[in-house]
Every structure is written in C-alpha cells, then in structure tokens.
Amino acid sequence: MPQKKLSGIEVAQHNTRGSCWIIVHGNVYDVTDFLDDHPGGSKIILKYAGKDATQEYDPIHPPDAITTNLPPEKHLGPVEPDTVEKVEIVITDDEKARQERMSNRPPLDEILNLHDFEAIAKQVMTDKAWAYYSSAADDEITNRENHAAYHRIWFRPKILIDVTEVDWSTTILGHKSSMPIYITATALGKLGHPDGELTLTRAAAKNGVIQMIPTLASCSFDEIVSAAEPGQVQFLQLYVNKDRAITQRIVQHAEEQGIKGLFITVDAPQLGRREKDMRMKFTDEDPSEVKQAGTGSVDRSQGAARAISSFIDPGLKWADLDWFKSITKMPLILKGVQRWEDALKAYDLGLAGVVLSNHGGRQLDFARSGIEVLVEVVSKFKEIRGITFPNEKFQLFVDGGVRRATDVLKAVALGATAVGIGRPFLYAFSAYGTEGADKALKILNDEFEMNMRLLGAPTIKDVTPDMVDISNISSHIAAIPGDRLYDSNYESMQHAKLREVKSKM
Amino acid sequence: MPQKKLSGIEVAQHNTRGSCWIIVHGNVYDVTDFLDDHPGGSKIILKYAGKDATQEYDPIHPPDAITTNLPPEKHLGPVEPDTVEKVEIVITDDEKARQERMSNRPPLDEILNLHDFEAIAKQVMTDKAWAYYSSAADDEITNRENHAAYHRIWFRPKILIDVTEVDWSTTILGHKSSMPIYITATALGKLGHPDGELTLTRAAAKNGVIQMIPTLASCSFDEIVSAAEPGQVQFLQLYVNKDRAITQRIVQHAEEQGIKGLFITVDAPQLGRREKDMRMKFTDEDPSEVKQAGTGSVDRSQGAARAISSFIDPGLKWADLDWFKSITKMPLILKGVQRWEDALKAYDLGLAGVVLSNHGGRQLDFARSGIEVLVEVVSKFKEIRGITFPNEKFQLFVDGGVRRATDVLKAVALGATAVGIGRPFLYAFSAYGTEGADKALKILNDEFEMNMRLLGAPTIKDVTPDMVDISNISSHIAAIPGDRLYDSNYESMQHAKLREVKSKM
Amino acid sequence: MPQKKLSGIEVAQHNTRGSCWIIVHGNVYDVTDFLDDHPGGSKIILKYAGKDATQEYDPIHPPDAITTNLPPEKHLGPVEPDTVEKVEIVITDDEKARQERMSNRPPLDEILNLHDFEAIAKQVMTDKAWAYYSSAADDEITNRENHAAYHRIWFRPKILIDVTEVDWSTTILGHKSSMPIYITATALGKLGHPDGELTLTRAAAKNGVIQMIPTLASCSFDEIVSAAEPGQVQFLQLYVNKDRAITQRIVQHAEEQGIKGLFITVDAPQLGRREKDMRMKFTDEDPSEVKQAGTGSVDRSQGAARAISSFIDPGLKWADLDWFKSITKMPLILKGVQRWEDALKAYDLGLAGVVLSNHGGRQLDFARSGIEVLVEVVSKFKEIRGITFPNEKFQLFVDGGVRRATDVLKAVALGATAVGIGRPFLYAFSAYGTEGADKALKILNDEFEMNMRLLGAPTIKDVTPDMVDISNISSHIAAIPGDRLYDSNYESMQHAKLREVKSKM
C-alpha cells in the first residue's frame, strides 16, 4: 500500500538537533537519535537538516547504508519531489581552483605511465577523495614498502630468444585474461568520479581483464554486474557481515548473477586507522561541536573508512569456511593472507587460492609486502608439500604497490598467477573517467609487450624463477641515523661552471 | 628553637659577587662561595642576588638541592615574607609568542598519535625545557636508533582468528596493568608543566597503568605518592648516592610508602654530555662573564643534566647488590642493562628483572637499542640456561624510541613483559597537562585494540615470536657516502603536468 | 638515365596534409601516405611540407632512412637547387639563451673529470639532444644502478711496489689499446655536435683507443671509416635487420673496410621506452593534432629511439649465430649479455667474447649492472669450465655507468679485458667537439696513471682480484620507507655559530 507522500515544507521544519529529518533519494528519514552515532559526525548531517542530502550522501555511502542503519520506524516515507527546496550548492574558491585544474589536465596521450595518473589525480581530486584513496595505516610504512619491495628484485633476462610474437595472456581461476593482472576491489568509487566503479567495468571489458567488485562499492552490485559485457568475467570481494544471513544473501545473489570467484577479505576484522583520512575529518567539523561531543561514546574522528565498515565481523574464523563452502559453489579465495602458515591452511582446506596482501598498507603497519610473502609461501609449499607454482589447483595472487608491468612480471616469475592492481585505477578514473582506466590498461599492455621481449619470454610460462634475483627480498634496512654535525660540515663537490652563472635550471 | 627571621631589606644588600645571598622557599642562603661551583653558572644566581630566586629555582632543582649542596653554616634561616621585594617577571617577546602559540594549540581531539604531542610540545614549550627533554648524548645517534630499530622488525600476522574480544592487559612484577607498558622515570617534570610528575600519576590512575617515580622528579617523592589513588601501583627509579645512608633512607621510605618495585639505574655513573642542553646554557650566560671565568676550574657549560646529578655514585658495583637485598624486600630491577652477559649476572643474583635500556640515548652514544639487546638476551638465556620469555620469575623490560602500540607489541612478541615509555608522556603533559597524558594513554589503548585484532592475537599471550620477522634487527647500516657529482648531474624524472602550471602544492 | 630535375616552385605547392612533398639532400619525396606512419609524428613533417627539410632531417635520421622507408615510386627525383626557397631558421629565445650558454662554457682546462662534461653538456645541448642521450628505460633505476654498483666495490691497494713506471695499456681482441677502455657505440651523434661520430674517431686516433661504430650513427659508416688514421682500429656494433640480406651487406662491407670486431647487439629486440625522450616529443607536437590522431593506429609518442629502430629483428636467436660465422671472419662478440648462462652459451659456440651490458639502462629496467654480472660470470666459468679471466680466447667486456678510471680498474681486477664508455663521450663532444672527446680521454689517462700508482700495480696484469672487495656487489638495498612523523619532529643538532649570523654560505 503506497504511503502518502510527505511535503517538503513539513520536512524543512525538522531542521534542528532536537528534530532532524533529511531526504535521501526522495525518501524522508528521521535521524535525530542517530546524530551522535553517525560515524561521520553530526555536523555534516545537521548541515542538511530539513533538506535533501542526496548529493552529499551518494559518493560516500553504499546505496543501502541509510536503510540498513536506521530502524524501520525512522523511515518516514517518500517526499513530494516538487515541494523540496533545492539545496543550493555553494562552490568555494578551493573548489573553483580544483575545477580549473581539472580543465587543465594534459591530454591522455601525454600520460606515459601509471605514476602520471596519480600525479594528475592528486591535483584534480577533492581533498576528501584524495585523503580516502591515498591514506594508509599508522605511519604508512607498509603502504610504501609494498612498492619498495619490488625494487629489491632484479631481472636476469635471456637473450637471443625469438620474441617476434609475445603473448602475455593467461588464465585466472580458469578464465582468460589478456594480462596477468586483475582490477582489485577498492571502496567508494564515486568519491573520485560520478560513474564510480562502472568506469572500471567498462575499461575491463574493453581490455579483456577481470574486475573484482568491492563490497563497499559506491555503485550497487547489480549496477556493476549489469554494466558488464556479455561473457565478461567478474569476481566479488566480500566483507563478512556479523549477520550471516545478509552475507549468505549477498553471496548467493552474486553466484546467481554469474560471479566467478569469491574473494573473502581476512585482513580486516576492524578497518585500520588511516590518519590522513582522519585528519581530513576535522575540516568538516565545527570545532566547538567536536569539543561538546567529546564526552559522548562515539569516536567521531575516524574518517571515511571507519564510517562505512562497522558491520564487518571481527569474529570470522577458520571454522567458518565450511559454511561458505556449503552456501556457494564459487571458488573461494582468501584475500589478505600474510604468512605461509595461513596459506597452507587455506590449501589444506581445499580453497581455490589466496591473495597475499596487506590491504594496500591500510591495515596493520609493518605487515610485510605481498611479494615478499609470496617468496616465503612458494618456498615453504615446495619444502613441505612438494608443490610448485603457478598451480591451477591452488592459485597465488598478490596485490599492493604495483606500478609497472615489470612489477607484475617479477611476481609471475616467482609463482603468482596474477597481480591485483587497485589505487592506480582509482587515480586513472578520478582524473579521466572510463577513458583513464582504459588508458591505464593500455599502458600496462604496452609495457608487457616490451618487457616480455626484453626478458626473452615469448609466453607467460617462459617467465620463470631463474629470471629474477631475489636475494635481497627480505632486507628490511632502515639506515642508521645520520651524523648531522659531520654531514653539515661536509662541503659538497661542485662541477665546472659556466662563466656567467645563467644556468638552465 | 625557632630562628629569628631575617629581613628582606638586609638580604637585598647582599647582591654582589662579593657577597651574594638568595632566598629560596622563604629561606636565606649565602651562596657567595658557591658561585663558581654552581654547575649552572654564576650568572643565573647573580641575577637573583639579594632577591627571591624560588621561581627560577623550582623547575630545575630537586626540592632539597640547595640544602644538600650548601654547608649548614650557609643556611642563614627564614626571611620575613612581607619584607621581600617581589621579583618582577619580565615577559620577553619570545615568551609572549610562545604563550600565543600555547593558546593556539589544536583541541586534543585532533591529536591522533604520540608524534603529534611532540610536534605541538616543540612549539609551546620553553626552549630550555625542550632542550632538556629532547637532548641526547653526543651526536644523538643512539637516541634515534632506538626508534629506528623498531622499523627493522616486521609483522607476520595471523588471520581468521576470532578477535571479537581482544585483551591486551598484562601483569608487571605481579601487578595488573591495562596495557603492556609503564610510564618510565624522567627528570624535571616541572620544566614542562607546573604540575610536573603529578600529571602522570593522575593519568596513570585513570588508565590503569603503572608509573615509575624518578629520583630527580621536580615534585617531591611524597607529593607523587600522595597523589596516587588507593591501590594505584608505583615503582621507584633510583640513582644511588655516594652517601649510602641517604640511599638507604630513600629506599626504605619508598618501601614504607608502598612502592612495589625498585629500578636501580646502572647506565649512568656519570650523566651524559647532551649538547643541545649544553648549548642552551650559553643563552643564559653573560659572554664576558664566561670569558673571565674561562680560567677557573669549573666547567660551567654542562647544561641542566649535569647540574643536578653530581651526587650519583660512579663506584656502584655488582658487589653492592647484596646490600640492597639487605635493606629492602622490594623486587630489585637493574635499569640500563646493555649486554646479555650483564642480564645473566642479574638473573644469577636472583634479581627480579632488568630493563634493557640506554637511558633514552642520553648516555653512551652508539649503545645499541633496547629492542636489539632484547633479541640477544632472549637468545642467549635460551642457549645457556634454557629459559624462555616472558617469564614471571625474571622479567625483561625495554625502553627507548617507542611511539606506537605496534612497537610495544614487537617487544612483547620477542619476550618483554612490558615496555617503558618516557618522552612521549613528557611531551603530552607539556602541551596539554594531565589531559594530555591521559589522551596519550587512550591513543595507545586504541592502537592496542586495533593491532591485537590485526595481528590475530586475542590476548597478550597470543603475541608470539613467530609473529615478527627480526632478521634485520642487527643491521646497523650506514649507507656509504653519495656521489655528489654524479647525483647532481642526474636529472630527475618528471610526471605529466597540468597545462597551466597552477598546481595545488 | 638522369631524371629531369623538379622545380622548387612545383614542390612548394604540395604543402598540405592532402599532398605533402619534401626535399631532403636535393631529392624530392612524396610523403603524403607516410604522414601517419612517421614514428616522429606528422606535425614535424608538415612543418616542412613543400620545403627543404634537410636541416631538420639530418641529425636525427641515419643517412639512408628516407630512401629505405619510402617505396621507390615516392622518390620523385632531384630538385633544381636554385629554385628551392630557403627555409628561414627562426631562432627562438630559448635557443638564443642556449647559444649564449654555449659561448660561456668554461675553458677545457677547467674540466677536471668526466662528470664535468655532463654538467656543461646539460646546459649547452638542445633539450631534444639531452633528452635522447640522457634518457633510459622506465624509472631509470638500472641506468643509475650501473654507476651505483661500482660504489659497492672497494679497493685493497698494495704498497711499496716500484711504480716509477706504470703502464695501463692492454690488448683488446688482439689489438693494442692505450687504456683498458674503448669508445662504445651510441646513436645519433649529430644531435650533440655537427661532426657527430667523427669527433670520436679523431679523438680515438689521437689517444690510441678503439672506437666502436654504431649502426645508428648520424654519420655514414663510410664517413667514419674514412676519418680513421692509417692503422686505427675500429669495431662495428650491429643491429640485425629483419632483412638479413641488408645485414649481410653491412657486415661484409665492414669486414672489407677493415673493421676488426663485430659486436652484435642482443639486448634490444625492441628499443626501450625512454620516457624523458617521449615527453620531449609533445613539445614538438600540435596538441590538437595529437588528439585527432589519437584514434589512428600509430603510436606517435615514442621519442627518437623508437623512431629510428623499427627495422631491428626481434626474431634474432641463438641458431642465427652460425649464419654470422658463415658470412664473416671478424671476431663475433655478443653485446648485451645479462646472465652467466648466456655467456656460457656464447663461449660454447666459439664466439670471441661478450659485453656484459644492459644498454646503458635504456632497455629493461631492473636489469643488473654489467659489473655485477661480471662477478657472476667469472665465478661460474671457474666453477663449471675451470676458466679464469682475463682470457685471450674469450674476452669479457662490460659497459654502463663508468665515470672514473677507478671504475675501469675495478672491472679489470675482476677479469674484464676492457670497459666500454659511451655517454661521457657524447657529453664531451656535445660540449666541446673533438677537443672535448680528446680531453675526456686525457683525463682518463691521467686518472689511470695516478690510480695504477696508488694501487701498487705497475701493469694491467698486476691489477688482480685480491685488489678489490666485492662482498657487497649483490646488495640491492632499497631502504625501507622513512618515518616522516618521527623524522620531522627530530630537531637536528646545530654547530657553534658566529656571533653575528653573517655566514659565508
């Protein structure tokens, strides 16, 4: 029975802390009691008290966040659209400057590598989006180590191999991929671009790679699946809900929709402290408000990450995996394995594989990089079970820190089936939308062609362990502190100089 | 028999190098002969010649310093309070600017980690206080190495452990602690805040952690003990006096007052040269004065540390420990052990434990970090005595360089019972008083909760050696000097750029 | 039968994208259909549509590039010289500033080392030439590692050896060389100086060293050979053409002309992505043009390197080496060997030697340095074949990263016969022409004399493996990421300061 629609005029009167209604997607909600529980703080809600908050709500919340979190009696029903006052969007000077930078982006042809997307995105994204995407745990050591670890691996290329034709396609969980990579799951795509994760779906289709759909997508799961081309392969990344019924519904729905692999996140029983993201919060808060609320029980300074993840079950355990096997036939992969002992457990439980990952450095700082753990896992599996990789039955993936096809080929040489790439695609679509994501894949493709030739590897099977020198993979060297007095006394050597000091630089 | 009180008028006449009296805490002292022996220089005393020096005296001297150091005949007796001229405190421009910075501190909610306290404290403390707290020995290599060493230890976290409930409380010398840390002893608390060490006593009570009271506190021992809540556990750090009777009095008094552990400092037979602190001295000296005195036998450029520590006995030796056992039943712990051989001696003597520490890098530069020595000690005890850690009978502690709960958990994984934290609390209370110290503990608490979950460790007992990779702990790498000519010729790679160079940064 | 000459007036009418003729070296070519295939982009050609493009063409193309790449029917024949409109060269402000810098070069006497040439060249070369010479693959890690690797090798010099006379001459493939180096092959010499590779031929003659002539020289092979002094030894570097008939012609012509060694490049089945060079491209393109062409199939952003190298055969393989043996008696050396397995294959095939090289870091990023591979090769040959180096029968060469005679002597101590030096000579002649190249060799000569004495080595034979410490040669250490919060809190120590802060610096 259709509800009677509420009038925008009435809604507009509930615009105080004492009675606070908001409109989202044409429905009215009474959030008065929720104000202090809002992980993003009350101020941002109060700004829209009595008004339409959809535009603010959309990029940061999963579509069903409000209906899930508010008790049904607070769902006051639909509003009459033409009675709602338009929320005037005030464009700040900062935002104007940002939009000007956006219009000054260099043409895509000038983007030569994945680093370039990040350099442009950093300048054209909103501060909030940049903070959420780029931030990582604690001192962000692991975040950067993920990339640095690849720099401790060096190549031993072969020569005089006929590389007229080179083929870097592979199969992942039995599905063809044009490259040994996949687009891994990352949350809140709409923060970077209005089309959110759909940009990735489209670019993946064009380039024959697999997309892993995130639980915390800004677009709904069904939207993302619908955007796929016929036959396009997609995986699903899963945060397990404390309410297993919800999880079961998600998993079975995904399987029905043709999802080909279920990647269960196991490195995030609680989402990490990401301080860049947390600091960003304060610019959105009224300081006096913050202080008043200081006595309350809600920690409101947790940034976007914590705001959207309270449903995740910290009680998820090994014993739960049998239940997953019972509710789905999709291959099960653990995402976030960080030691060989746990990879071996997954293998012994008959899972389809593991992703050696530390969640992009966003969870436990000083967790080792996936590529380093890969070396450990392959070595121990060989020693204990006599198993070698790559292996169809149990596949190893890594993610984190990848920027070049050479990074990927190092992982492949060491036994990985494929490598997940996340942030670079976020930066690509944040700066250039679908075309950016497409270009990112094309750049990787070009790099693969080049590097397969230079390695002397006609196919992915020819990229073998003897092609890499990993003797330094576990060297976690922190140089001892410098001698500042000695060093500042040292006068640096100088080059010969032009007669007139009108140098180019 | 009460002395006749002296008149302030009379005192005021002794205001020259030839006859110099000062008033401290309402008593008059003749310091004429002491001028050249004052470790802090004569100028600072002469500034108060004939006047009340209490305000200057208080933060830098232990309460009984003047009575201890001046012979009784120089104690001229009490002064009539209302005859004493008020010392007018001139507020310099620098001090005004400092106070303005103080009033611009961000609210505590914006302090996200222990580093933040230091960043704020550096700006709102007096230069003298900052110099004394932050300085360390020689080139401050060990001081920084203490922190750097933790960065050579990496985690091997477990997944799929039920971490719904995590508990990081522990027991230290048989006493409950809410976290595996304690507030270690640091001197001269009033330099940073008028309430000095009491801020720590109060914060410790609120958060269920143990405070170690320093011998060189600005507040008196009795004040600090009295400030404790009923049942609150406190330890005592002891500098051993050349006059053992004094030491015996201190120790037995402490035991009577309920102190639960005696930490005897063994790494400071002489207090270290701390050059930042020493340099600060010169701004307080009249250069001409310095030059005149250059011929004298007193080295007046030793900073606060040396000024307050001449009583410490450099003759303290292993054989003295029996005497300590004879005068107290408190558990005895050596603070400042720096090699396994000495830890083993302590064990064989039946002591209760050792603190592997280098005095925050303030004593011998190039001493190794406590965490590195911990690895050595645990390994050798296993090899030689078959003992493993943590161990109730003989407990290992480390201190120095800790800034994150992850640092603490690394030490715990390696066998430490708990970790001492010092400077971060100094910075916390210097910037925000008791609330700052409280917030520092709450931040650690939050970090422990997060990291116990991410490690997959429901309790402290589950934080085990296999959870850390310590293969690089002893890598004291000083990169060889750079090739300045080659490096300055190298033209760094550039990212793609916005069309108009109006970048955000 | 001589063709009728075309009139410049007629040519000038074909000045559009629809019909585009250009004049090169007095001949007219119809390049209309070639515009979109031009690896350097269409814009640069269109700029000269209907005009004489020789001046633009010369420095960047091998002399026969246009005749080879255009089908014969597009060769329209010679033009009447005096009917051709002179192309007016507009000198930009940038170019004027560059020429002024050129005239302000310091006198050669002030050039003290090879670094100096690079510092001057960087300022006086055109941006395009600098980009082409200095650029390397991907993130240019290998490029810089080539130099850095030498810094991990340290000397163990001998004392009290009579070094009144020291002699650092040697023989390379049986030919006398005044030093254990040779000038290795590098492309496009005219980018740096109008005399191109001839500057090197002349300097080599003066100093008794051997020049390796590049396939991609700006001067023709015959010019370079003709410029040699009687008896002057030259080698040839060969890129193998897909059309082996062309290769056979080149090789046999070289042998006839007296070339003494054939260095077949094996590390470049496809020329590397050199992003500095690629970025330079865009400044030469009309952005709108770039965008329009974006849909075409030609990737126009590949820089000079790719523009000139499409003929290279990626199908070259081990089996082809017999064919080379059948067409020439010159010693065959593989240039670009990067693992001991391939060096051993070359040895077993009876070749004369290998150059352990990664093409100056311009091909596969993260390939190891030649000097590191040398250690591996020497060790494995000893282990597997019992062979030691230096060895007349099979000679080892390295190149890449050399800037000092000490670098060369390290390679010699480890078993290299000689070391190839490339970029430093490019910079020397770009800044100072033939005199610069000559001075570069004289500097090396001076350094050799000095260092032979200081090593205690009267002759090259006395430079032995025990004179170097190579224990760190394989340490590919990437320091773990820094703790930015901790480090920025640390207040650096300060020196004593002048009373008035009017410091010299």
Add this chain to the structure above:
Amino acid sequence: MPQKKLSGIEVAQHNTRGSCWIIVHGNVYDVTDFLDDHPGGSKIILKYAGKDATQEYDPIHPPDAITTNLPPEKHLGPVEPDTVEKVEIVITDDEKARQERMSNRPPLDEILNLHDFEAIAKQVMTDKAWAYYSSAADDEITNRENHAAYHRIWFRPKILIDVTEVDWSTTILGHKSSMPIYITATALGKLGHPDGELTLTRAAAKNGVIQMIPTLASCSFDEIVSAAEPGQVQFLQLYVNKDRAITQRIVQHAEEQGIKGLFITVDAPQLGRREKDMRMKFTDEDPSEVKQAGTGSVDRSQGAARAISSFIDPGLKWADLDWFKSITKMPLILKGVQRWEDALKAYDLGLAGVVLSNHGGRQLDFARSGIEVLVEVVSKFKEIRGITFPNEKFQLFVDGGVRRATDVLKAVALGATAVGIGRPFLYAFSAYGTEGADKALKILNDEFEMNMRLLGAPTIKDVTPDMVDISNISSHIAAIPGDRLYDSNYESMQHAKLREVKSKM
C-alpha cells in the same frame, strides 16, 4: 765571501714574462725560465715580478722550496732591504668579510665538540686554505667513508663496574701518552694560521700527547723541534725523496734531535688528485693566460698538493726498508698500510708497527677506512701468526675520520694502540690558534672520561673486543637509486598543527 747586495730598483725592472725576478726572504731569484714549470701557475709569480713575494710565498711553500728548485745560478743574491718597494696588500671585499667573520667567532667555551671547530674554520679560513685542508681524492668517497665506518660499530657497554677512577692514558712506542691518540702529520700549517705547526707542538705539550711532525710542514723541522718542551715526545712523518742522500740527512738529523719514531708514508707514491683544491687554482689564474698555456707541456691545474710534492719517490719499495734500518735506530712504522698482507710483511720485516690509513681519503678513492682494515688485520694475524693486539712489539695505529672519543675507543677495543687525528686539529688552530688546538685536546679528554665510565672500563686495558659489535663493518651499502616518480607522488604525513600557523620554526 759576502755578495754585493742588489738594489730593489734594479730588481723592479725585471717585471715581465721576458725577464722576471722576485724577492723571497731578502734574496733575489731569477725565475724567468721557471715560470712555465711552476706547479702553481705563472700568473701568481708574474703578479710579484720585480717585487717582494715573501708574504705570498710563505704559507704555501716549505721554507727551502725555492732554493731547492732553482739552479744555483738563478740565485742572484741578497737585496738591499730599504730599496725594496713595499708590496701594498690590497684587502678585497671578500677578505674584509672574512676578517669580520673571524672577529665574530664564538668564544671557545661555546665549542662543544670537534665538529664545531670545522664549522667555524670553514667560515673564517681563506678559501684557498679551506680547499687545501678539506679536499680529498676524486669523489671524496673514501674521505667520508673514513668517518661513516665508525658509525657501523656499536657498543656493548658493561655496567656496575667501579668507575670512580678512570684512566685513559696509554703508551705509544714505549712513550707515555695522556690519551690513546696522537696528532698526526698534515702539511702546510701556515695556510690556516701564522704559527702553523707550532700551535700543535704547544698544545701537545700542555696535554701530554705526541705530535707527529710532517715532512711538508710550513714551519721548519728545527723550529718545531725547538718549540717542544723538555721531554716532549715527537715523531716524524717522512716522504721519501728520490734523492736518498736528502732522505738520509733528514732521518739522521731527526734522530739526533731526539725524534722517537719514524713514520714512513707508503700510500703516496704520487699525491692524489684533489679536485676541490684544483678548482681553487683557477680563481688565481688569468683565464686568457690559461688558454694560451693550454698547448704547453705543464699541467698547471694541480692545486697546492701537487705543487709541493714532486720530489716524492714513486720507486720506494719493500727492499728499501733494510736501508732505513741501516741509517737509523728509530722505530720504523709504515704509514698508509691498506691490506692485511702488507701489515704482515711489515711485521715479518721486524718493523715497529703500521698505520692503517688511506691518507685521509686524499689518495686512492674507494680505499677502505683504516678502522675496517684494522678488523681484517687483527683477524688475520690471529689466524696466521697467533698474535693478538694491542701488542707492544708490533703496534697498530689507524687514522682518518675520527671526531669523537667514542671513535677512538672503538679502535682501541679492536686492538689499535692509538689513533691519529689530523684535520680536526687543523680546523682548531685555523679558527683559534694554539688555544683552539688545546681546547680540542681538552674536549677529547672530557669525552674520554665520560665514555670510559659509560663503557664500564676503568683503564684502557679494559676496553676489549667484546665491547663492540662489528658485524656490519664491511657493509659497503650504496642504496639502489630511488623511484623518483613514485616518491614525488607520495604525500608525506603531517602532524597536528597549531590553529594559527605561526610556528616556531
């Protein structure tokens, strides 16, 4: 028979390149034919053509340089003093600024460590003197490595040792020294201070340490010996002359004068290229002059070092040592040994010891530091001859890079009898004369007292090998090149900030 004195008027007429006379120390010399042979260039001589050059001559030449280098017939005899035109010294603006800086030196009390002297000296010395003292070979890698190597050695101090009395005196070649150091030989002391090496003689006397007199002192040997206190011990550093008669005269004269040890320099058959020193040359040259002379055979760009050292014999060899034994009974020590094999030869020849040194990094770049060679030597002597150190019969010394008493104590722990310190004393007397040198020794003395206590070592004998961790001594780590694109994208973490950004820094 006394020569007739020449008139200054006559001398003044020989003021051209065609006929050039100069006056030095009251004698006239015809240097016309010597102009092009002057290692310091002709311009500096021509500036004084016909004039008194004494003031310019003195600081840079050994007293007898001119009489030794000019043939007797060019010695024209004494000049009538009052006929000589006074050379007006023009004080440049730079020199005025320098003298002002000199007058602003901080008082000596503010000098806290040896680094401070260098910081002040750098500002108050002439550029020429600074360049000569501070410069080192090639890229100055070894120069800085000498210091860096000490940073790879860490302490393992003992606790609970009675260190009320500590004694760091020792004996060197049988002679008492108040500390385990000596002042090593360095050339051209008058460049830094008019009293030159005499400042060191006096400071050594006051502090009970031994001075090693350099062959290339600015003061004459006899002056330096005469300045010694009765009983003061001095050693002599010897550059061996090609003319052994001269060397014999020097050695036997030294022995007669009571010199207690002869340190024969063996690491300098030719003096190193020191480019900072060489570059300084050009500011003293007329550029046009330099260009003209470019064709001549004299390399005039060699700086002060080469200018004064052409007499050194590069033919000195092991066999010559017997001759030395035959001409003197002084203990013979080789200075500049750089590998254990040579130390062992010296031992087997019955010499008194060796200095493990690389000449302050001024000779062969990439020679290892003395402290690293010490570890090798001690280990090999133990292994091959069963000898341990310190050893009365054969003493080991090291020099280079020492700035702290802790550096010295590391060397002592490893087996060195004493450590030579050079540049720090040069900087001390350049900035503060004799008082500076004295203060430098007093600082070291203070540091020794402190560090003996902190090490738990009552005497030098108690400073034992187990007190140092040398596991990283041979780690010559050059970090691999950084990823500039990745790193510049990384946005550094930020601390909490004051509300108003009016920070202290």
